[in-house]
Amino acid sequence: MYPGSFQYSAPSSLAEARGLLATLGPDAKVLAGGHSLIPMMKLRLAEPAHLIDLGRIPELSYVREAGGGLAIGAMTTYHQLETSPLVRDRYPALADAASQVADIQVRNKGTIGGSLAHADPGADLPSVMLALEATLTSTGPGGQRTSDADGFFQGPFTTGLEPDEILSEIGLPALPANTGGAYKKFANKASHFAIVGVTAIVTLAGNTCRRVRIGVTGAGANASRARAAEAALEGREATDDNVDRAAAQAGEGIDFLGDIHASEEFRAHLVQVFARRALQEAVARAR
Ligand SMILES: Cc1cc2nc3c(=O)[nH]c(=O)nc-3n(C[C@H](O)[C@H](O)[C@H](O)COP(=O)(O)OP(=O)(O)OC[C@H]3O[C@@H](n4cnc5c(N)ncnc54)[C@H](O)[C@@H]3O)c2cc1C
Incomplete structure (x- = not known):
């Protein structure tokens, strides 16, 4: 073709x-x-x-420290993300997700900016950006502007970018001490796109979940935050029962997709299972 x-x-x-x-x-x-x-x-x-x-454009490809967090150029590839010591040490959920994209050929060429601007409903990185509360900087005729990842993903292949804007940088804010993160997905066996993917970021104070952020991709028309599940776990002990109860609410508010890969009911089930797995690993890493 x-x-x-x-x-x-x-x-x-x-x-x-x-x-x-x-x-x-x-x-x-x-x-x-x-x-x-x-x-x-x-x-x-x-x-x-x-x-x-x-x-x-070399100035669009980098991972560097900025304001206690990281600044990532839009042309940074998945492979650069999965092998970056800064990303692996500080944002392991992002390294997890980047390493699970497709195969090495795609990871060598595909970029974080392309993934976020394209906003495929089954793309991995949008859920990570939501859970990490990333900022997205774009540049266009009106100058440069920075927006939150929350609100950026508006529908299938639809974002807050204007057609004449170029996404230039992704900002990851500093995470509090004792924070762990993980990304888990149920992948399409051929393409590896997420049939459902969940990112969990958990901050512990002792054994209490002080702060919980969850991003879900693949399940609905666009990636979204699982706020009911976050609220169900915040302020509670990080026990298996509490994680299970929170994960059971991870699909709340999602209008589930149904297609040849998975029915609406199956996706609803998968969100709960993969939210539980992501939360369990995030808690283990926070410890
Ligand atoms: C076989 C195969 C398997 C795949 N499996 C997965 C998977 O498992 N998980 C996953 O998440 N993805 C998967 N993908 C998609 C892949 O990750 C793409 O690389 C990604 O969706 C787009 O990134 P890109 O850099 O290739 O962008 P491009 O294809 O070059 O561009 C995509 C769109 O974004 C726009 N765009 C790109 N960069 C910018 C920018 N900086 N500013 C504004 N607009 C921009 C382009 O104009 C275009 O409309 C797969 C792709 C293939 C071919």
């Missing part, structure tokens, strides 16, 4: 890329790892007249 014809630009700076996107208008699209956009073009589900390749 061949895509339709298109013009190609490879800018060397973010400013140049932003200028091109503004000039070329809605017929242009930015190209990151290409592992979602190129297949869509081959299937003629996307037919951009112009591709602006971000792959030659």
